[in-house]
Amino acid sequence: MATYNKRGYKPKNKVEKEQNIEADSTTAEVFNTLDETASKTEEFVQKNQKYIFVIIGLVAVIVLGSLGYKEFIAKPKQESAMNDMFQAQKYFDQAVTGVEKDSLYNLALNGGEGKFGMLDIIEEYSGTPSANLASYYAGTAYLRLKDYKKAVEHLENFKSDDEILAPIAKGNIGDAFVQLNQSEEALGYYEQAAEMRNNEYTTPMYLFKAGTIALDLGKADKALTYFKRIKEDYPNSTEASKVDVFIGKAQVLAGK
Structure with missing residues (x-):
């Protein structure tokens, strides 16, 4: 445990004198170390100041260049694109x-x-x-x-990160693959579209499309999962009004 001597305190014996000498020595070493570090830092800066200024200059150019690009190139370009x-x-x-x-x-x-x-x-x-x-x-x-x-x-x-547009874009890809008779690919995109966002419009719509494609592919268990999710989680959706028929069909095909 550390002890602190009062101001003007005089050591009473040899042990205390040695402790004081040791403390003074340690303090001196600390200050000497700090002086040496400061001196080395100053020496390094003096020796390499040309390179340091170059690095600082490059950083400034990059930052200002980025801000300038956004303000004077990207922004006007986007405004022009919107007009066109x-x-x-x-x-x-x-x-x-x-x-x-x-x-x-x-x-x-x-x-x-x-x-x-x-x-x-x-x-x-x-x-x-x-x-x-x-x-x-x-x-x-x-x-x-x-x-x-x-x-x-x-x-x-x-x-896109948009709540509606992002899943619709994925779902449209699924629609395209359906027309190309690539049902496995279509199912994958419908599943992505259904899971991208959780809302009352796109989620049940693409769960339903994924379920019907899964049925066509003989994946009745997967289809049943999607149809039941519509019924339980989105009871007010358009798809929920017709999902009971598909749940029945999926249960028959799944043997449940």
Whole structure:
């Protein structure tokens, strides 16, 4: 246990004198060590200051360059992409809600009235959020036009954390594989779409699609799991209103 002497304290005997000498010696060693370290650090800085300044300069350039790129290149590029994408989005929305769908989907893909289409946005504004979103639009347009391989290609390039759009993109890939008669691949994408988010819209929709494909593939146990989950977890969904029939069918095929 450490003891502390009062100010002006005089050692009473030989032992205390030796302890004081030892303490003074230790303190001196500590200060000497600190002085040596400071001296070595100063010497290192003086000897290598040219390189240190270069490193600091490089870090500053990288940081300022990154900020400058975002502010003066990436941001204006994204704004320009959004402006150029407006007409293509309009064509796509009209195709979804109106008539002459094929021609409108083609205009959404390739452009019209001198404006960019989604394919132009992807090429001209690569790396921007608009180009990413254009991949979703392009993939969905190709799906509606029954060009399923191109649909898969573009939808695979789309990345999103959106609650609805992310699972729909995966589900659309599943739809494309169904049309290509690749049921195993379709099942995988429907399962991904169902598990990506937990909501009352996309989750039961893709659980139901996964269940029906699983039945077709002879995977009745897996199908039954998906159908029961819809009934238990999403009783108010559209799929829940018709799932009892499929639960019965899956139980028969599973021997339960």
